[in-house]
Amino acid sequence: MEPYSDSRPGVLDRVRSFLWSDLPPWRMALSAGIGAFVAMTPTIGLQTLIVLGIVSAVRGNRGLGLVASALANPWTIPLIIYADFRVGSMILGGGEWRGLPERFTFGSLGDAFLHVAVGSALVGLAAGIAAASAVYLLCRILRGEAAFERPIDKRE
Numbered sequence: 781m782e783p784y785s786d787s788r789p790g791v792l793d794r795v796r797s798f799l800w801s802d803l804p805p806w807r808m809a810l811s812a813g814i815g816a817f818v819a820m821t822p823t824i825g826l827q828t829l830i831v832l833g834i835v836s837a838v839r840g841n842r843g844l845g846l847v848a849s850a851l852a853n854p855w856t857i858p859l860i861i862y863a864d865f866r867v868g869s870m871i872l873g874g875g876e877w878r879g880l881p882e883r884f885t886f887g888s889l890g891d892a893f894l895h896v897a898v899g900s901a902l903v904g905l906a907a908g909i910a911a912a913s914a915v916y917l918l919c920r921i922l923r924g925e926a927a928f929e930r931p932i933d934k935r936e
Contacts, residue, residue, distance in 0.1 A: 803841055805919035811840030813912030815848025820860055820904035822896050827852060848911050860903070861896060868899030 803811075818831050827849050835845035852860055872895055 805916050807838075807840050808844055808919050809912040809916035810838060811835050811842070811845040812848040812915040813908035814838070814840065815845035816851055816911035817904040817908035819849045819852035820864065820907050821900045822861065822864065822893070824852070824857060844915065848915075851907065851911075860900075864896045864899035864903050865892065866899065867902050868895035868897065871898050871902070 814834050815831050818827050818834070821827070823830055828846065831845045831849045832842055835842050
């Protein structure tokens with residue numbers, strides 16, 4: 781009698797394939813960069829869906845994108861929004877951070893949101909580049925590849 785053989789992958793194999801796949805380092809870096817970029821945007825509550833959609837569209841590593849998007853969590857969101865607002869205010873001019881105004885109007889909210897939106901694009905770009913660079917180098921090091929060597933094309 782032959783021993784029982786189950787050809788289905790185990791839980792550990794599924795987790796390993798979800799987080800660490802055989803994707804090229806640039807695609808892993810792209811996944812992390814997208815996750816970090818979206819984490820810095822004011823899309824609280826939709827970040828997971830946005831990251832999953834974009835990373836799936838570029839055929840990246842969804843697990844790595846989700847881990848990178850976890851930069852935005854309840855403890856860091858106030859800091860991220862403040863940084864977005866300050867950077868947006870430097871670009872657009874004006875925009876003092878005074879907390880809530882005495883008379884709250886939708887005009888003041890729209891003004892503040894514009895500053896946050898512009899700032900989040902720049903802060904997100906910086907965070908995305910930093911995360912992508914770190915993941916790219918980490919992938920190359922862990923796979924034993926030199927980080928700055930040009931891959932040899934066997935067709936040459």
